[in-house]
Amino acid sequence: MSGVLILAGSPIGELADAPPRLAEELAAADIVAAEDTRRLRRLAQGLGVRVPGRVVSYFEGNEVSRTPELADELAGGARVLLITDAGMPSVSDPGYRLVAAAVERGVRVTAVPGPSAVLTALALSGLPVDRFCFEGFLPRKAGERAARLREAAEERRTLVYFESPHRVAASLAAMAEAFGPARRAAVCRELTKTYEEVRRGPLSELAEWASGGVRGEITLVVAGAPAPAPAETDPAALARAVAARESAGTPRKEAITEIARAVGLPKRVVYAAVVAERDEG
Numbered sequence: 001m002s003g004v005l006i007l008a009g010s011p012i013g014e015l016a017d018a019p020p021r022l023a024e025e026l027a028a029a030d031i032v033a034a035e036d037t038r039r040l041r042r043l044a045q046g047l048g049v050r051v052p053g054r055v056v057s058y059f060e061g062n063e064v065s066r067t068p069e070l071a072d073e074l075a076g077g078a079r080v081l082l083i084t085d086a087g088m089p090s091v092s093d094p095g096y097r098l099v100a101a102a103v104e105r106g107v108r109v110t111a112v113p114g115p116s117a118v119l120t121a122l123a124l125s126g127l128p129v130d131r132f133c134f135e136g137f138l139p140r141k142a143g144e145r146a147a148r149l150r151e152a153a154e155e156r157r158t159l160v161y162f163e164s165p166h167r168v169a170a171s172l173a174a175m176a177e178a179f180g181p182a183r184r185a186a187v188c189r190e191l192t193k194t195y196e197e198v199r200r201g202p203l204s205e206l207a208e209w210a211s212g213g214v215r216g217e218i219t220l221v222v223a224g225a226p227a228p229a230p231a232e233t234d235p236a237a238l239a240r241a242v243a244a245r246e247s248a249g250t251p252r253k254e255a256i257t258e259i260a261r262a263v264g265l266p267k268r269v270v271y272a273a274v275v276a277e278r279d280e281g
Helices: 020-028 035-046 063-075 095-103 119-123 140-152 168-179 203-210 237-248 252-263 266-281
Strands: 003-006 032-033 054-057 078-085 108-112 131-135 157-163 184-189 198-203 219-224
Touching: 003 020, 003 095, 003 168, 020 035, 020 131, 032 035, 032 063, 063 078, 063 095, 078 095, 095 108, 108 252, 119 157, 119 184, 119 219, 140 157, 140 168, 140 237, 157 168, 157 198, 157 203, 168 184, 168 203, 184 203, 237 252, 237 266
Parallel strands: 003 078, 003 108, 032 054, 032 078, 131 157
Antiparallel strands: 157 219, 184 198, 184 219
């Protein structure tokens, strides 16, 4: 019989936030795959639980090579618990490859739900939470980061990013350039920890604040693009917008796609506006 893979949520700051089942599963696992084995031992000590199973490291550097080994153990009947440094495995942390391997082999995958920096920051941000998307970490190189942000500039859903403290100022400045300086955002720092802080305001103000240096674990929440004004969805205006991009060298098909994304309309609507303007002309 195959075993079971357990994805274990761990505290993002406050130890008391650990789910009650975590201690039980740590004590019952045959193998505990931990992103940082030293942090795991400190966590187990804080929870007052002994981990009798075999403890192995499972982090970005060995995730590819260790996944087949753990998948074999699961197929052989082992109970494997996967835990990362904070939050849920697979969310910008190791885990996806092992989950995919387990699913491919028909192994049951379950979870011990726990704290999440994504949802905690989203809830504290004061920004709309009915629709959102998680973008993970932005690229480190400025050019790649700018390109990624341009892709998201017209996204209507609230955006959530992780960022390291030494890059947060540059990322906020790049966001202000790509999304506009007035776009609302929140910088969530050290969530659930002693020095928890949530800064809310326009991207330009947050970028200026961050230029003085920011410390701790950072999650950025950015409001989605505003709904287009009615005038922007007028067929003649849509056709003019496409024509302007074409005159700048953008192929018509690509221009139609870009305008449709910008105003939040289906591509067929923009295409119909272009055809109607051509026929009238």
